[in-house]
Amino acid sequence: MAVTPHGRRTRDAIVDAAAELMYVNGVSGTSVDKVLAASGAGKSQMYHYFKNKDQLVEAVIDRYLEEILGKQPIIRELTSWPDFDRWAEQILTLHRGPSGPIACPLGNIAGELGDDPRVRALLDRAYLEWESHLTNGLNTLRDNGSLHPDADPARLAQATMACLQGGLLLGHIRNDITPIEDSLRIAVAHLRSHAS
Amino acid sequence: MAVTPHGRRTRDAIVDAAAELMYVNGVSGTSVDKVLAASGAGKSQMYHYFKNKDQLVEAVIDRYLEEILGKQPIIRELTSWPDFDRWAEQILTLHRGPSGPIACPLGNIAGELGDDPRVRALLDRAYLEWESHLTNGLNTLRDNGSLHPDADPARLAQATMACLQGGLLLGHIRNDITPIEDSLRIAVAHLRSHAS
DNA sequence: CTTTTGTTGTACTGATTGGTACAGCGACGG
């Protein structure tokens, strides 16, 4: 299915509107009609670019990952322990904004659709890509002797992600940044406990 | 609104069916009709005991909290550091079962409806009650000299809950217990780092 | 100019949504 620049813009507008609505109202709480009304597109456009609503959700998940990674650019260049501290600080800065601590859009979908095997696989892939940047950073540290050779970078990254996700969840419903601060601090301290 | 034992049973059946369906398919993905079909009740019964679907969701949240606390009875009698280890082990045992790592039903709802201020408050209350048992345990430890006097039990409990929630989320979508193991281990180790 | 290809507007469908109306049921107290 070829696509012209103009068509590309229309498709993006649909995904944008869907991403925002689904973040606020959940996936099941966001009808296709509302998405189209918010994006200004028509129904024929929606079903021209997506086979069905599920496929739109897939595109939204990808969009979420892009957004998330774009807001923490430091994660792509972790080469020292202070870099990890700066990464944590970059995340905290995001949540100190006027809109308060914000939930992780991937986590939102995980709760609602985590039992659907198809969605679960997509979310797993997204989280793994997110984590992979942490894993890469830890590998770099291990190579330059900052991380203990016996440490398992992938597993450490997974644990870090787990703590972060929980902090985001609790911080959001509590409208308080301290859960994010604490869980991130604990996670990074745990990483540094494997320093050599 | 008085209620007879028989009516009570009917109401419970509705809440039971709703709790299970909403855990699997999400709140918006669970229609009132499906709940009634699964519980064998009729529509007039549903709207006899609940003003609307939102009120049913509230009852479901309460039910979730009861279930959760019932499955980790040790949390009510934490009086030593080994008790915390046993608590963590009790949770892990739950998720080593045949159905694999299971998501936290409260976390599921948090993702889907966390932006609704009303639901958010209910979830906050539920999480606080859950945490309160950890806080009580830490207070006991502080009183008997096992926890450093300067430690903040409530905040420590909050951080523990955050790590646990994240571990549950990641463990569920990854169908792997290691995120829960690691995040719980990290959280309890962090607690013990404040021992005196 | 013509044809193809990507794009779009409008109208429509059958199913499902949350919620209501209302009559009838059964048990229990006077």
Added chain:
DNA sequence: CCGTCGCTGTACCAATCAGTACAACAAAAG
């Protein structure tokens, strides 16, 4: 034995749901 009160079954409603049908548009390629 009768009235009240809690409980229940059925039918119904307007609104919304995901998805389809189809004609028409624009632009670029031939």
